[in-house]
Amino acid sequence: MDVRAWAPGRVNLIGDHTDHTGGLVLPMAIDLGTTVTGERGGGAVSLRSTSDPRPAIVSLDVDDPATVTPDWARYVAGVVAELRPAVGFEGTVLTSLPIGAGLSSSAALEVAVALALGFDGSGIELARFCQRAEQRASGVPCGIMDQLTSAVGVEGQALRIDCTSLAVDPVLLPRDIEVVVIDSGERRELANSAYADRAAACQAAQAEIGPLANATPADVDRIHDEVVRRRARHVITENQRVAAFATALAAGDRAGLRAAMAGSHASLRDDFEVSTPTLDALVGEVSEMPGVIGARLTGAGFGGCVVALVERDAPLPVSNQMWRVLASRGAHVEPPS
Ligand code: GLA
Numbered sequence: 001m002d003v004r005a006w007a008p009g010r011v012n013l014i015g016d017h018t019d020h021t022g023g024l025v026l027p028m029a030i031d032l033g034t035t036v037t038g039e040r041g042g043g044a045v046s047l048r049s050t051s052d053p054r055p056a057i058v059s060l061d062v063d064d065p066a067t068v069t070p071d072w073a074r075y076v077a078g079v080v081a082e083l084r085p086a087v088g089f090e091g092t093v094l095t096s097l098p099i100g101a102g103l104s105s106s107a108a109l110e111v112a113v114a115l116a117l118g119f120d121g122s123g124i125e126l127a128r129f130c131q132r133a134e135q136r137a138s139g140v141p142c143g144i145m146d147q148l149t150s151a152v153g154v155e156g157q158a159l160r161i162d163c164t165s166l167a168v169d170p171v172l173l174p175r176d177i178e179v180v181v182i183d184s185g186e187r188r189e190l191a192n193s194a195y196a197d198r199a200a201a202c203q204a205a206q207a208e209i210g211p212l213a214n215a216t217p218a219d220v221d222r223i224h225d226e227v228v229r230r231r232a233r234h235v236i237t238e239n240q241r242v243a244a245f246a247t248a249l250a251a252g253d254r255a256g257l258r259a260a261m262a263g264s265h266a267s268l269r270d271d272f273e274v275s276t277p278t279l280d281a282l283v284g285e286v287s288e289m290p291g292v293i294g295a296r297l298t299g300a301g302f303g304g305c306v307v308a309l310v311e312r313d314a315p316l317p318v319s320n321q322m323w324r325v326l327a328s329r330g331a332h333v334e335p336p337s
Contacts, residue, residue, distance in 0.1 A: 002040055003091070007111035007331035008033035009103040010149035011181050011307050012298045013158055014264050015242040017272055018235055019143030021202045021212040022164035024242035026171065027145055028179070029153020030325040034108040036116040038091015045080050045117065047073075049093040060088060065137045072099075075106050078133030079113045089117055098321075100187050102304025107146035110134055111331045123152035123330060124166055140192050141199045153330035160246045164213050173327055174252050176312050177293065182286060182322040186278045186303030195300055198231060198272060205232035212236060234271035238264060254293050257309055261294030262287070274301030282306050282320070289316060 008029040015025035036047070045058045049072060056073030058080045065077035093112075097105040110130040119126055127148035134142055148166070149159060157170035173179070205228050206212055209219045212235045220236055223229040241260045248256030265283050269275035279297045283306055286295040291314025298307040308316070316322060 002038065003089075003116050004035065004037045004334045005112045005115035005331065006033055006035045006334055007108040007115070007150045008153055008328050009097040009105060009108045010146055010153070011103060011179065011305070011325060012145065013179070013307060013309070014245045014260055014296070015145075015238060016264070016268060016297075016299065016301070017198060017202075017274065018238050018242070019145040019161075019163040020141065020199050021206060021235055022162075023213050023235060023239045025145045025161050025163060026158055026242050026245060027149045027161070028158040028173070028325075028327040029149050029330055030103065030181075030323075031328040032096045032103065032323060032325065033150075033328070034093060034095040034097060034105070034112045036091055036093055036112040038089055038116065040085075040087050040089050040118065042088035042090055044088045045076060045085075045113075046088065046090045047076060047093050047113075048091075049095075051093070051095060051099060056093075060085065065133070066139055072109065074137035075109045075133065076113050078135075078137035079110050079117065079130065081136060082129055082133045083114060083117055083119060085117045091116065098183060100304075101183055102188065102299030103181065104146040104150060104299075106134060106138070107150045108331075110137075111147060111150045115331055115333050124148065126151045126331070138192060140195050142195070149330075151330050153328055155329045156327050158249070158327060160242065164211075171246050171249055173249070177252075178310050178312050178314075179325050179327070180308045180310050180316060180322055181298070181325055182282065182306045182308060182316070182318060182320050184276075184278050184282050184303055184306060185320060186276060188300065188303040194274065194302055198274065201228050201231040202235060204228050205235075213239065230271040230273075234267045237267055237271075241267075258294040261296040261309070265296035268297055268301060272301075276301070276303060279303070279306060282318075286316065286318065290314065292316070
């Protein structure tokens with residue numbers, strides 16, 4: 001076996017729908033991820049997955065990744081179309097991530113495939129490259145958070161990322177706080193078209209008042225369209241909450257963390273309108289459990305997962321599937337064992 005590449009998924013602690021307008025996010029890479037193993041060679045990239053009986057067989061001159069089947073092969077095709085490797089690859093994909101649950105299974109796949117195919121560059125370059133692959137594969141104008149977190153994760157630390165400068169500042173997670181991801185069970189069927197719609201509203205806001213990353217509440221109040229104004233208000237208040245959350249995390253300030261997470265969920269629900277009744281109910285239920293510091297929906301919304309910060313070892317009596325996740329290091333090629 002020639003190559004073994006591993007890439008983590010991510011959970012976003014706070015700062016959703018801010019990356020595509022150059023705002024602040026605070027995710028961490030997690031200890032669930034995707035491994036691609038195999039050998040370079042041949043005239044196609046050919047991968048089998050333990051999650052789907054249908055293989056991905058992608059020719060090196062693939063033209064339109066979005067039309068490739070099965071669905072998961074699109075992400076492989078996106079990477080091949082960006083990288084144009086000189087030789088193919090034959091191997092296997094194994095993942096511990098739930099698929100399509102908001103933990104960036106697609107970003108982990110892209111980053112692991114890119115490394116397996118021989119991508120050579122910095123973490124930021126890898127992230128930019130895989131963001132383009134994702135956009136080509138899915139048609140969704142996603143931001144850079146998922147791919148960047150998977151590429152540059154740091155063990156034991158969350159990452160405060162400025163999506164304008166791409167400056168990444170690790171933020172230490174206190175030892176007595178655990179990060180728990182709880183699956184709502186709802187899958188994100190509407191996410192693609194709704195994501196594009198929300199991103200377009202943010203662009204409309206920027207056309208009217210300039211970059212949202214620098215906008216003030218008074219600027220947002222000037223926006224004429226009521227819906228666009230609310231979308232923009234989410235973005236600028238969410239940027240403020242990321243900064244407040246990072247400060248509270250460093251200080252172990254439970255009340256500050258709880259307020260930022262509750263504010264984020266309410267804003268995603270009311271102003272950005274990407275929550276669902278299922279997510280709202282789960283966040284409400286979990287937030288009131290003993291030992292829970294705060295909870296909110298995480299990622300794009302429209303289903304997927306809730307993230308909670310909890311006091312270490314606090315039981316969370318929900319019947320949903322959940323994972324107590326650890327902040328993990330970013331993607332890498334592992335030496336052959
Ligand atoms: C998806 C996108 C990210 C980001 C989140 C919402 O995960 O891929 O770029 O916009 O949604 O924060």
